Amino acid sequence: MSKHNDQIAELLTDDSFVRWINGDANTLEQRKWNRWLEEDPANIAVVRQAKKLNELLWFEEEQPNTQKELKRLESALIEERTLPSEGINRGGMGMALWTKVAAAIVLLITVVGVIRYAHWGPKEPEATEQPIMATTQTGYGEVKRVTFFDGSKIILNANSKLTYPKTHQGGDMQVELQGEAYFNIAHKSGQEQRLFSVLTAEGKVAVLGTKFNVNTHSEGTEVVLEEGKVKVQKTNPKDRANKPYIMSPGELAMLFSNKSNIKIQNVDSELYTSWKNFELKFKNTPLHRIADRIEEIYGVEVEFSNKSLREIEFSGSAPNKNFEVLLEGLRTLLKIPVTYEGNTIIFGS
Template sequence: MHYQYKHFSAEDFAADEHFQQWVLQPDDALDQYWEEYLMLHPMQKQAITEARQIIRSVKFASYELPEEDFQQIWHAIDQNTVQTARKRQPDSSEKVRTFYNWRSWQKMAAVLTLLIVATLVFFVINAYRKVEHQTAYGEIKTVQLPDGSTAILNANSTLRMSPNWSTDESREVWITGEAYFSVVHTANHQKFLVHVDESSTVEVLGTEFDVAKRRGKTKVMLASGKVKLNLKNEASLVMKPGELVEVVTTSNKYTKKTVDPATYASWKEHKLIFDGTPLSEVIILMEEIYGVQVEIREPSLVTHKMWGSMPTRDIHDFLSGISQSLDVSVTKTGNRVVIKNK
């Protein structure tokens, strides 16, 4: 049964009856089931958290009838029942018909209740539904955030966020791929949180930084200001401008080094600046940015290093730059790129 929830979004979970029962009427069996699910699918933790918030935000107005009024109503019903019974005794067929009519009303009431709940969940889901911005291979896009901050999305990236941000809650976005953020500071010092994956979250007050999540690694580069990188094991790193932290998602291990922010974030200007970058790393960038598959005919080439600036608007110009820089043959056929010695 776990498998059916593997690719559920927060909206899917919120609309699921089994999940709703766990949130609203939990018991030991339900707790065990969903705890096991989270252990097997830790990547779904964020979706489940959002779904629980959606369901709990559905409020039903309740009215408690005063005891005196309740007794009066019950007495009237009881008296009416006695008088009706004295007038005539229904035959067995009428009793059966009355019973089934009552059961029909019960079923209709149950269906109506489900429709009301489903409608409420639908509207709440739409209120919580994330706005999503995506870039295609080779595309760079600037996104204006609700608070006036900006995010520049690199190619093959996705940014998700709520459509409206409250002034008394943290500002939150979810990123896959790479984005460069320029965050404004608010008067009430609201936190700005960038959720990268289940292993790390970037916490910001006001700053410029780059976040990349690709191939099981998260990279955070701070250009200016101050950020705190919160890791899964509850450890946190306070970064300084010019620092780059790389986190391996599976092990949560990280490395930190100093880089030139302008060089590292040069992709915003549709170029990449290399300073002794191994071809092996350049290949990863090519595959992520352009969506191509790269084949190296001579394994020794992967250790060759590149220097200089390469334009990224057009893949053919980029490949030509590699060919000239390393003095190698680079050919592209369809979605496949082959690099070999001349």
């Protein structure tokens, strides 16, 4: 019996045999297998068994929405072509290609979700009209500045995407962020006062006017407040424990994607916002955190020659005007060999 089994398994790994039992064999193959069949009457049973197993190996398939995905592809192709190169390309080392690929990737990672226009406070019925949204995004190694009509400035870090109302006529305003951005929101008083909010996958940051940094990554949304006051709240309003939190300057609020609470800690806000001045600052920062940061900004991979290097803490700053300058700065700061080869940075020798 076991010999039998072996033979069937053997036959099913033979492309020609599989073609034959599926009726796809050419005449030469057909002749060959028919001859084989006649050689030994036992082979008839073998073929029957093989066919049975072949038929049993049927896989259920899921039906994707091909049309929708095709449309997405086609619009991405158009968008990529006409995208103006308004960014400050901190190039070097084939970054042009990276920027292109990253632009595509950023677009892909976009959560196809419903854009919520949940205004806080009273609103007129005609205000329900949905504003036209504009999107700006950055590739790896790229930083962009967006200035709004009211003087508010947003600096978008590498590999990030910001969606904002194109035709904003005053009043409350909401933007959506994926990735990292520094917000300097002009404070308006009296009649002009309005609420500015940033929506991320995990929650909302609402302000009247202040300076803060928002960074979203796989674990959640990280908000660091530099000046003024902001209100942070998780998205799920059904949760009763979902209370908003009013942040004070120097605080970091972490809105986890998988937990309902908001974690608050005191930090040196400069460590989180120095990127906007093309500088990376560290204070007792373990090397693996530095590595994560570089991976985020430049889309490169970082490896360690020695695992023990990962936990070593560093303090200081490295200029980050472009990739090469950063590498040189890291060499000076870390005092360990830093090599770059084929999109991978290696720390240590």
